[in-house]
Amino acid sequence: MSKTRRISYLTAAVSAIALAAAACGAPEDEDNSRGEVPEEAKDCANYEQFGSFDGETVTILGSIRDQEADEMMAAWKFFEDCTGVDIAYEGTGEFEADMKVRVDGGNAPDIALFPQPGLMSSFKDDLVPASEDVTALATEGWSEDWLNYGTIDGTLYAAPNSSNAKSFIWYSPTFFSENNYEVPTTWDDLIALSDTIAESGTTPWCAGFESGGATGWPGTDWIEDIVLRESTDTYDQWVAHEIPFNSPEIVSAFDKAGSVLLNEDYVFNGTDTISATAFQEAGWPILDGDCAFYRMASFYGAMWPEGTNVAEDGDVFAFQFPETNEGDNTMLVGGEFVAAFSDTDATEATRQYLASEVYHNARLQTGPWSTAHQGVDPNNATTPINVLATEILTNPDVTVRFDGSDLMPGEVGASSFWTGIVQWVDGDKDSQQVADDIEASWPQ
Known part of the structure; x- marks a missing residue:
């Protein structure tokens, strides 16, 4: 059981910068229970780069539950509405055990949010390596220290998701x-x-x-x-x-x-x-x-x-x-990594979105969270402690170790x-x- 998972629902909040572009008729947010989505995140122009899908479902399994899960789902709601991808998220308190059962049973999720790089590496033979596009987004967004934890035997498999400042x-x-x-x-x-x-x-x-x-x-x-x-x-x-x-x-x-x-x-x-x-x-x-x-x-x-x-x-x-x-x-840091067991176009689009500045900026505004993505503004964090954490996590001069x-x-x-x-x-x-x-x- 990962201590990152045990405390994920309390992860420190961090920042976001405004998403620019003229409005293009994004759907209205009818679910206000999953966090406050910034107005800029409702602009479908921000999602055109990820493609268009007609109700295709992408399953995601993670250890994030309760309020934090609601806030996470709020962040990707407009990706779903604007691209047509239906993300079916499931949070579990027994992530490690559930992953083994599902993979062994041929029922792996399309995407898993791994809180432990070591656990992720044990599923290497079943994972889909990061595509060139996901690799480019990850390389642009994170320091080498972070990318190393999503890399197995020299190949990048997973872009980072959240990041926790522990020291x-x-x-x-x-x-x-x-x-x-x-x-x-x-x-x-x-x-x-x-x-x-x-x-x-x-x-x-x-x-x-x-x-x-x-x-x-x-x-x-x-x-x-x-x-x-x-x-x-x-x-x-x-x-x-x-x-x-x-x-x-x-x-x-x-x-x-x-x-x-x-x-x-x-x-x-x-x-x-x-x-x-x-x-x-x-x-x-x-x-x-x-x-x-x-x-x-x-x-x-x-x-x-x-x-x-x-x-x-x-x-x-x-x-x-x-x-x-x-x-x-x-x-000292903790966090999750976005790894895939499926190579469908909808899964690839979702992986790209979760590695993008668009997602991290939106997620940072839907509730307490932190990220080491280089495309965020620490001063937009929701609390002073999250400003401090984000300044440290996004500072390329800081040496991080998981x-x-x-x-x-x-x-x-x-x-x-x-x-x-x-x-x-x-x-x-x-x-x-x-x-x-x-x-x-x-x-x-």
């Missing part, structure tokens, strides 16, 4: 202003500020790893962020198992995370509460001044209590996880890594023991 630390701008604190830009600055806050009588950090059957995943993000900031080469080798999980560099990352998460002077309510504290509410004590920091992705902007002002000068906001090496600019546990085999990334991080934070095993156990679980 964020939440804080209270008011608390910082009242105490003349500055946002730290390096790890050393972060630890020095944590010490200062602790000495002042406020607990520096909140933390929570509880997530039902997926308990532990917030802790894996800590390790991934630290490994990434120590060395992108090491990160790449680690997730590909070119170096063992229990390599000294990885054990060191656990120890570095432990300087925060295993520090009784740092953690609100004590380190022994972390694994039992629900990640959804773990950051809320910031609002009461009970802690100063909470590490969690940009999607967390949608999880604060109703009425919370999430803004740079509001109740809470976030800053980018500090770098270890001067000059680095890195971001969530490590989502790239690892399921036996590791969605099992032994989760359980191991809980044993570690509970004090049952030390860094070396946990890393050794996880390495032993890696499939041969």
Whole structure:
């Protein structure tokens, strides 16, 4: 089970630019329950490039459900109306299992929105490679880092869809202003500020790893962020198992995370509460001044209590996880990829549309969402935190790496890594023991 899928309905919102062209009699939007479609997206001139179809159906399977699914469908409604394509979308809470059953049974969807590149690659023999047109749109829209995650054995199979900024630390701008604190830009600055806050009588950090059957995943993000900031080469080798999980560099990352998460002077309510504290509410004590920091992705902007002002000068906001090496600019990311099992003309048209600036601009205006597509304007994001996330995600100077546990085999990334991080934070095993156990679980 992918953590990207688990939190997809809370993905951070991002921006859009206006779609230009004179109106050409697009159909009226009669379904207002699926998000607010911008007027510009109703112009059929924007869809002529994708062709014309007479009621042909394209099936899409994804992990996106509920309100986010409604907002996604609202974004492509006028593609359907203007081209004649009927998109039959189905969201499932058991995406990985359902994909295997359907593909094995010869009932694969035309398109699947894969939240895990590693899972997608396991279906390589059944996938349709990206056409020249889809490849051109993807190459124009995304950085090489992103395209690599949609590529299998040198061939592009899938353009990216949504993009989540994960390397964020939440804080209270008011608390910082009242105490003349500055946002730290390096790890050393972060630890020095944590010490200062602790000495002042406020607990520096909140933390929570509880997530039902997926308990532990917030802790894996800590390790991934630290490994990434120590060395992108090491990160790449680690997730590909070119170096063992229990390599000294990885054990060191656990120890570095432990300087925060295993520090009784740092953690609100004590380190022994972390694994039992629900990640959804773990950051809320910031609002009461009970802690100063909470590490969690940009999607967390949608999880604060109703009425919370999430803004740079509001109740809470976030800053980018500090770098270890001067000059680095890195971001841990998640997202989905648009892969196809069918090569019909209608499927091809839909793939092109989902890879286009037209779709990403429309989708960004129908509800909370983020994308790394280079054709969007971050200032059109629906909330300040989404402006920040989009600025980072669309900045070609930012080095992105996909969530490590989502790239690892399921036996590791969605099992032994989760359980191991809980044993570690509970004090049952030390860094070396946990890393050794996880390495032993890696499939041969």
